[in-house]
Amino acid sequence: MTILQSVSSPIEMSVEDGIATLTLNRPEARNAFSDQMRSLLIERLEEIAADSSIRALIITGAGKGFCAGGDIKGMEKRMSAPAGEVAFNGWTRQQRVHHAVSLLINLPKPTIAAVNGAATGLGCDLALSCDFVVSSEQASFAMSYIARGLIPDGGGLYVLPRRVGLTRAKELIFTGRTVQPEEGLAIGMVDRVVAHEDLLSEASQWARELSAGSSTALGLSKSILNNSFELTQAQVLAMGSQAQGICYTSSEHQASVAAFLAAKAKRG
Template identity: 35%
Template sequence: MNTSTYITYSLADGVATLTLNRPEVYNSFNREMALALQQALKEVQQNAQVRAVLLTGAGKAFCAGQDLAEATAEGAMEISQIVDEHYNPLILLLRQLEKPVVAAVNGVAAGAGANLALACDVVVAKESASFIQAFSKIGLIPDSGGTFMLPRLIGLQRASALMLLGDKVPAKEAQQMGMIYRAIPDEAFEGEVASLVQRLSQMPTKGLAYTKALLNSSFDLSLEEQLQQESRYQNRAGQTADFREGVQAFVEKRSPRFRGE
C-alpha cells in the first residue's frame, strides 16, 4: 500500500490497522494526511485479505480535527474546499466500506476528528479519552457528517447542546448517552480493542457489509421500503458461502469457520 508518513498501515490476521500519524499536532489533518487516508480506505476495500479495519491515532490523541495552521496560512484553500475535498470523501468512504471499521479512540477526538470516529461502525474509547464538538469555539459549524450522525446517536436536544456549547464529553459519559459503543479502562484498552477487531475479522464479512448497507439506508427509507431492502439483502446473504458454513456448523454443533465469501 502506498501511504504517506502521516498514515501508517499494517495488515495481520485479516485486520488492517490505519493509524493517524501526526502526534506532534495531535493527529490534526493536513491535506496530505486526509488524501492519504482516503487512498488507504480505497485500497483496503479492494484487498480481499482485509476482513476488518481498525482506525486509531498515534501518541496521546486520536485526532484534533483540522490543522488550523494549514487552513489559515497565506494562500490556503477555502474552508469549503477543505470540507469538500478532505472530509466529505472520508466520511462517505467509511460508510460505504464493505468491511466493519472500528474506531479506537485513544485520546481526545475533537471537531472533524470526533465526527470521523462517529462515522465508523463501532467506536470504543479509552476512559481517559474525550469527544469535543469544537467548531463553535472558532465560529464554524460542525462538518464531517456531525450534524447527520450525532443527532441520530444521542437525540436532537443533546446533539444541539454539545454542538452549540462545545462541551467536552468524557468517554464514560459518551457511552452512557449512546454516542459510542464502549469506554474501556486505559490499561485494558489495547488488548480489548485487539480482541474486538479480531472477532469481527473472523465473522461473515459479506453479511456484515449487507448489515452496514441496511443501516445506511434506514436513515432515508420508509418502513415499507426498508423491509423490502431487508428482503433483498437477506436473499444475497443466503447465497453466500458463509451462510452455508454457518448452517452446517450449527447442525454439526461446532464453531463456524467463516471465510468472508
C-alpha cells in the same frame, strides 16, 4: 503484524489477522488533519474496502491525542487566499473531507475508533463515523467547531444525533463542550470505556468478534442499517429481500448450510 506504511507516514497502516489498523501519525500536532492526511485516508479506505482479506478496521492515534481536528496551518492558508478564491477553495477541500467520511461510514466492514486521547472537531467526527467507539479512560470528546465560528463538517451533523438524539446533539454542538468517557458512555456517544493500556487489545478483540461472520452478510446488513432511519418499513423490507437473495448465493451461506446438514446426518 504486517506494516504497510512507513513510520514516517502521517497515516500508518498495519494488518494483523485480517484486522487493519490505521494510526493517525502526527503526534507533535495531536494528529491534526492536514490536506495530505485527507488524501492518504481516502487511499487507505479504498484499499481496505477492496481487500477481501481485511475483515475489519480500527482507527487510532499516535501519541497523547486521537485527533485535534483540522490543521491550524491549513486554516491560515485558507484565510490568506484572495477573497475571490476563499469560498471555492473551501468547497473543494470539503469535497475531499466528505469523500473520506463517506468511505468510512459506508465501508462494508465493521469499523472501530480506538480513541486514545482528545478527539476534537474533525477528530470527534472521525471517531463517531465509525460503527463503534472504544474509549481510553484518558480520552475526551468535543464538537469544538463553534469555538472557531464553524459548523461540524466531518459528518458530525449526521452521525451525532443518531447516537445521542437530536436535542443532546444540538447542546454538544452549540456549546462545543468537552465530554469525558463516562459521560460519553452514558449518553451513547461511546460504546466501551477501557483502561488506557488495554485500548488496542480490547479494540482488536472486539473487531475479531464483530467480523467473524459472513463478510457478505455483514456488508449488506450494514448498508441497509446505515440508511434505515431515512427509509420506510417497506423500503427496508424490500432492500432486505434483495440482500438476502445475494446471501443465498454466497459461498459463506452455502458452506454453512452444507456443514449444518453434514453434522445433522452424522448425529443421525
